[in-house]
Amino acid sequence: MFRVIANQMIVPNVHLITLRAPAVAREAKPGQFVILRAEEEGERIPLSLSDWDAASGTVTVVFLNIGSTTSRLASLQAGVDIPTVVGPLGNATDIEKYGTVMCICGCYGIGSIYRIAKALKEVGNRVITIMEARSSYLFYWEERLSSVCDEVIQITRDGTRGYRGHVHKLPDILKDLDEPVDRIIVNGCTFLLKRVADVTRSSGIKTMVSLNPIMIDGTGMCGVCRVTVGSTTRFACVHGPDFDAHEVDWEELLQRRKTYMAEEVVPLRTSRCEERHFQMQEQSRE
Ligand SMILES: Cc1cc2nc3c(=O)[nH]c(=O)nc-3n(C[C@H](O)[C@H](O)[C@H](O)COP(=O)(O)OP(=O)(O)OC[C@H]3O[C@@H](n4cnc5c(N)ncnc54)[C@H](O)[C@@H]3O)c2cc1C
Ligand code: FES
Numbered sequence: 001m002f003r004v005i006a007n008q009m010i011v012p013n014v015h016l017i018t019l020r021a022p023a024v025a026r027e028a029k030p031g032q033f034v035i036l037r038a039e040e041e042g043e044r045i046p047l048s049l050s051d052w053d054a055a056s057g058t059v060t061v062v063f064l065n066i067g068s069t070t071s072r073l074a075s076l077q078a079g080v081d082i083p084t085v086v087g088p089l090g091n092a093t094d095i096e097k098y099g100t101v102m103c104i105c106g107c108y109g110i111g112s113i114y115r116i117a118k119a120l121k122e123v124g125n126r127v128i129t130i131m132e133a134r135s136s137y138l139f140y141w142e143e144r145l146s147s148v149c150d151e152v153i154q155i156t157r158d159g160t161r162g163y164r165g166h167v168h169k170l171p172d173i174l175k176d177l178d179e180p181v182d183r184i185i186v187n188g189c190t191f192l193l194k195r196v197a198d199v200t201r202s203s204g205i206k207t208m209v210s211l212n213p214i215m216i217d218g219t220g221m222c223g224v225c226r227v228t229v230g231s232t233t234r235f236a237c238v239h240g241p242d243f244d245a246h247e248v249d250w251e252e253l254l255q256r257r258k259t260y261m262a263e264e265v266v267p268l269r270t271s272r273c274e275e276r277h278f279q280m281q282e283q284s285r286e
Contacts, residue, residue, distance in 0.1 A: 001081035001082070001083060002019050002020055002021050002036075002084070002085040003019065003020040003079070003080070003081050004017060004019060004076050004077065004078050004082065005018040005019060005078060006078050007073075007074070009065075010062070011138050011139070011140050012137070012138065013064060013065050014062060014063070014064055014065075014107065014138070014140065015062070015064075015065060015073070015074045016060060016061075016062050016111070017060070017061055017076070018058050018060045019059055019060075019061075019082070019085055020057055020058055021057065021085040022057030024049075024059050024085060024088055025052040025054045025056075025057050025058055025059050026054050026057075027088050028052040028054075028059065028087070029088065029092035030092055030093050030095065030115040030116040030118070030119045031091070031092045031093030031115075031116055031210060031241070032048075032087065032088035032090050032091070032092055033046050033048045033049060033089050033090050033218075033241065034046070034047055034049060034059065034061065034086060034087030034088065035047075035084070035085075035086045035089060035215065035218045036073075036082060036084050036085045036086070037069075037082060037083050037084035038069055038072040038076065038082055039072060039082070040083050042069055042072065043068075043069055044084065044086075044215075044216060044217075044218070045069045045215075046212070046215045046237075047061040047063050047108075048061065048111075048112035048187070048210065048241075049061060049088060049112070049115070050062045050108075050111035050114055051111075051114060051115060059087075060111075062110070062140075063108055064107055064108050086218065087218075089219070089237060090236075090237060090238070091238075091239075091241075093116050093119075093185065093210070094208070094242070095116075095119045095120055095123055096123065098120075098125055098182040098183040099125065099126065099183075100126040100127075100128065100179060100181050100183075101120050101126070101127050101128070101181070101182065102128045102181045102184045102185070103116060103120070103129045103130070103149070103185050103186075103187075104130045104132070104167065104184060104186045104187075104192070104196055105129065105130070105131055105132070105187045106131070106133060106188035106189065106192045107133070107138075107188050108187075108188065108189075109187030109192065109210075110139070110145070110187075110188075111140075111141060112187045112210070113129065113145075113185070113187040114145060114148070116185060116187070117129055117145060117149050118148040126150050127148070127150055128149065128150060128151045128152075128153065128177070129145050129152045129153070130152075130154075130155060130170075130173065131145070131152065131155070132154075132156075132166065132167055132188075132192065133154075133155075133156055134156065134157045135156055135157065135158045135160050136154070136160040136161035137160075139154065139161070153173060155167065155169055166195065167192065167195045167199055168199060170199045170200065174203070181205055182205070182206075183206050183207075183208070184196065184200055184205050184206070184207040184245075185208050185209075185242075186207065186208070186209045186210070186245065187210045189212075190211075190212060190253065190257060193209040193210075193211070193245065194250045196209070196245065197246060197248065197250065200245070200246075201246050207244070207246060208242050208243065208244060209242065209243060210240070210241045211227060211236045211241050211242075211248065211253065212236075213226070213227055213236050213253060213256060214256065214257060214259065215237050217237070218237045219237065220238035226256070227240070227248065227249070227253055227256075228248075228249035228252055229243045229244065229248050230244070230247035
């Protein structure tokens, strides 16, 4: 069993959970992920490792409360145990001295890019991070990222901080930087990854994205995380999750991610109803 050490909502709908998982913490590398179950009868979901500490045997993940399992995970109190934390899974992000590296992140990717940016800095890169969000109140870990990056730039869709708009602002940012960027690494939701791929395709800057297709076993056995990269079939769990953004078949990926949408709504409705039922029971006891 894996103990929940801390669990909190850090900005609306984004949660940070720290779990005791010593074997994972000992082996973890930037860019890897875990598969966990929030309860005995629950489904397995993949979540990227945002941080870890081998000495205390803990791992931290940042997640978006989006469906039934993440909703259950968000409700767990410190001190309870969960049945499964498997990992570290997937290949670590390639960390080399490239020169200037731009790390682009949004939503849960702000958390998962932190150790990648830190590792890139440690091997001597100049690291520029671009954080993107709908509004400035959705940013978190700015200080943490600033402490490991040479520069942190923000983009908000409502213009409350930094550049106004979305990652289509990237050409403007690259122009304002007035220095060559040797590599771009992107973590976050599929739309962010695809948008960056579209924007950087013509620039010729090597762009790596951490893909998040549906996964089940995470070990290359079930085939559900199949993606097409450069006309080759790849399993994101064992060949990725990082791939060349300009070679990914984005339409196929977006389509496959929707495969179980109808089924995903049913447990979500049931779990929200159960939650409400328990709340009402508690209230009637009081
Ligand atoms: C390698 C990898 C790393 C990820 N890292 C993070 C992370 O750090 N933080 C975070 O918030 N999310 C991350 N995700 C996405 C996360 O796994 C899904 O949001 C989660 O599974 C949703 O489960 P749910 O039951 O709460 O929602 P559901 O209602 O079941 O699904 C909501 C959405 O999540 C996707 N999803 C559902 N089940 C899976 C699954 N088994 N695998 C992948 N996607 C699924 C569906 O496409 C759907 O659109 C990652 C996905 C992958 C593949
Ligand atoms: S999750 Fe089953 S093969 Fe990748």
